[in-house]
Amino acid sequence: MTKLLYRGQNYIKYKAVETERKVKLTYQQNKYQLRREANASGLLSLSYRGVKYHQNRTKLNSSKLKDNVSQQIIFLLARNLSHSQFELADKDLTNRLWQEVADLGIDPERIINLMYRANSYQDDDMYEADLLYYNPK
Secondary structure (H helix, E strand, O other): OEEEEEOOEEEEEOOOOOOOOOOOOOOOHHHHHHHHHHHHOOEEEEEEOOEEEEEEOOOOOHHHHHHOOOHHHHHHHHHHHHHHHHHHOOHHHHHHHHHHHHHHOOOHHHHHHHHHHOOOOOHHHHHHHHHHHHOOO
């Protein structure tokens, strides 16, 4: 039996101490590298809200990106989502905005990238973050 001290009082612990089974973690370099190569090939398998789909990342240059008409809509949604999620903490508004993203068929990973990667929510910073999303280093 183990004697324990709690708030200045001695007491005996009657339950035997159980040791947890240790799990040995292994690094499987070849699996990791194969998955990285598969993701770098341009075809990404994504799952969002239980819906699985494939995303084809095509290389874009900055002129094509700035000429895109839907670009401003995507930036606006990313700004609004950041505001509702981080500043207002409004769950209902956030859910409505994510639903709008899904209804418009916008890649949620792209929105998340803009929310977290843009230094500020000015157009120039968002263009850079979007360009990095399509052309990862």
